[in-house]
Amino acid sequence: MNIEIDFRSGIPIYLQMVERIKERIATGRLTPGDQLPTVRSLALELRVNFNTVARAYRILDEVGIISTQQGRGTYVMNNPPPEISEKIRQKALKALTHRYLADAERLGASSEELNQILKDQVTHWQQAGHLLDPELDNE
Amino acid sequence: MNIEIDFRSGIPIYLQMVERIKERIATGRLTPGDQLPTVRSLALELRVNFNTVARAYRILDEVGIISTQQGRGTYVMNNPPPEISEKIRQKALKALTHRYLADAERLGASSEELNQILKDQVTHWQQAGHLLDPELDNE
DNA sequence: TGTCTCAATGTATAATTGTATTATTGTACT
DNA sequence: AGTACAATAATACAATTATACATTGAGACA
Known part of the structure; x- marks a missing residue:
């Protein structure tokens, strides 16, 4: 996924992740239907606890940008109609x-x-x- | 079978399937003796793992609404009272x-x-x- | 007729994924 | 120091999937 997180910026990790993922979708590097990394794999990549990734995913899910499904994974949603x-x-x-x-x-x-x-x-x-x-x- | 399930609802897929099938039987769209789709075919139709279908079938089987038989298939039992x-x-x-x-x-x-x-x-x-x-x- | 093979069926178990709850850590403020 | 709160982590859990297995029945064929 190659997301960049700044641990010293003072901005919470989960918020940085929300922004980075929003950017990816806005720029088309992530398109509807794409599967995001699992919370654990992305957490491993970023040297972060997977609950932190889950928190970012949950926020994006509540806004309807992505869809997280227990046991299945998380996916980019269709563009707002x-x-x-x-x-x-x-x-x-x-x-x-x-x-x-x-x-x-x-x-x-x-x-x-x-x-x-x-x-x-x-x-x-x-x-x-x-x-x-x-x-x-x-x- | 044309069952509708909502992956985003937060309600487990297998429970949604249980309800949809109960409805079919209650409304007579499935009648005693009818064969339900095989776990694999229904799973394919719903884009779901066949074990998830099997889980729904097992629940309905335990309540006596359907009868699943290894190697044969699953069938609707007699109408509930x-x-x-x-x-x-x-x-x-x-x-x-x-x-x-x-x-x-x-x-x-x-x-x-x-x-x-x-x-x-x-x-x-x-x-x-x-x-x-x-x-x-x-x- | 018997039995062999094989494809189709459901079953069992473990691995993978997200979720919920609780504990820990860090930081700002008295 | 002490307190309060947010962020993060640890742990246990639930849903789904992956993989291997057992059962059934139909057809091939001696």
Whole structure:
């Protein structure tokens, strides 16, 4: 990877790594789909603890620049989609809704049941500002 | 098989697969006696290691939903009793709604816009249906 | 008919990868 | 000195993958 870190600059290592990786992506030396070094290999290369690398990766992941996947590795994400026109956006939203309702119907949902579930989840959506993960626990 | 999994959701792949397959069975898209894809073919389709598929199958096997047989394949067992099936159905509906709202959020939909679109489409869906309560607009 | 071979299937175990939690270190400030 | 806090490291853990293995069944063939 050949990233340069200055241990005496006073700037935290993980922040330096975030910047260096951002640069790589911005300049095209890293492109969507590319796998970044594993936290351990990059840590070895930079003579740093792998948790420090993981911290940098996590920051980039939260911003959506890369995707870290346990057991698989970390990958450069697709470039943020260009501004989509309002009409296309609305069309996509309608298609999405159509598919959703079709699936719900297949699941035998009545309009009342759907109404209830939507009200419930939209409330959470608005309160949290984002959506919570569905519950996957068994029974 | 056309199963959808989200590598970024933070939910383990094998658990996502368990849920998706449960949904298929609960909704009758997979019926008793049907053969599931081999661990290798499904793994290839999902770009995943076949052991991950095997892990999902094993979980479903232990619960008695499917039957995996070395050298033969894996098959859907008899339908689970209705009360279990109903639980799975509800959970599937909630997960479906969650994914829908997450996608809609990504498209920049406000709750008001969503409400309008849903009202529109539900009208077409069931002529009788008034899906959303008006008070959802409030606050 | 028997059995041999082999491809396709699931299984078991270890290695690789990221994650979470806790401990250590360094630095600024009283 | 002492305290508080951030950065880093140590350790244990969970998910996924890599590799080798065991089981099954279909076909070849004597």
